[in-house]
Amino acid sequence: MSATPKLEQKATFQDGQQLGPRISPGRIGFDFDGVIADTAEAFIRIACEQYDHCAIRLEEITRFEVEECLDMDEGLVEQIFSQILHDSLGSGLLPMPGAVPVLEELSDHGQITIITARPLADPVHRWLEHHLPVRVRDQTQVIAMGDHDDKLRHIHRLELSHFIDDREATCIQLAEAGVRSILFSQPWNRSQHALPRVRDWDDIRALCL
Numbered sequence: 001m002s003a004t005p006k007l008e009q010k011a012t013f014q015d016g017q018q019l020g021p022r023i024s025p026g027r028i029g030f031d032f033d034g035v036i037a038d039t040a041e042a043f044i045r046i047a048c049e050q051y052d053h054c055a056i057r058l059e060e061i062t063r064f065e066v067e068e069c070l071d072m073d074e075g076l077v078e079q080i081f082s083q084i085l086h087d088s089l090g091s092g093l094l095p096m097p098g099a100v101p102v103l104e105e106l107s108d109h110g111q112i113t114i115i116t117a118r119p120l121a122d123p124v125h126r127w128l129e130h131h132l133p134v135r136v137r138d139q140t141q142v143i144a145m146g147d148h149d150d151k152l153r154h155i156h157r158l159e160l161s162h163f164i165d166d167r168e169a170t171c172i173q174l175a176e177a178g179v180r181s182i183l184f185s186q187p188w189n190r191s192q193h194a195l196p197r198v199r200d201w202d203d204i205r206a207l208c209l
């Protein structure tokens with residue numbers, strides 16, 4: 001047992017890098033797709049079940065722009081993502097492993113903020129209603145603004161200090177603007193960029209609690 005107050009402990013990232021004191025749960029923001037929700041699993045499953053593209057493996061999705069790394073028609077890629085965005089619950093979109101219990105724990109310490117580039121917030125709300133207990137949902141705000149490059153404005157307005165996203169370009173943009181951005185490791189963001197990374201929700205928990 002340590003007598004050290006939590007705020008003086010150091011948060012450690014996947015690569016061993018340390019970044020100041022533990023992150024206050026109410027001051028960290030989360031992207032939705034690829035961080036809270038396992039959007040790649042839904043994409044791969046729908047591609048197989050509904051469109052007979054059954055050979056896609058997660059590790060082959062090495063670009064955020066999926067059509068650039070898979071042998072798939074761009075229109076079909078768009079169609080599948082559109083299904084997921086418009087009916088996240090009906091498309092069977094699952095939480096990333098560990099996301100729900102860690103969000104539950106974090107909500108005991110502050111408001112949960114989700115900022116997504118999706119244009120529609122309602123499917124996210126319905127998904128959260130299904131997957132999170134009422135107590136956690138009441139502590140969760142969702143901002144959907146429809147633009148991958150417009151998260152900074154909302155992060156500043158909400159006075160968040162940190163943001164977790166799976167899109168490398170977003171993390172770089174936020175870091176350049178002074179937000180401590182953290183990449184949620186996925187096959188499409190494995191470049192050598194020296195951004196702090198987390199592997200999973202256990203890592204996120206360790207940064208905050």
Ligand SMILES: [Mg+2]
Nearest residue numbers: 031033034166
């Ligand atoms: Mg994302």
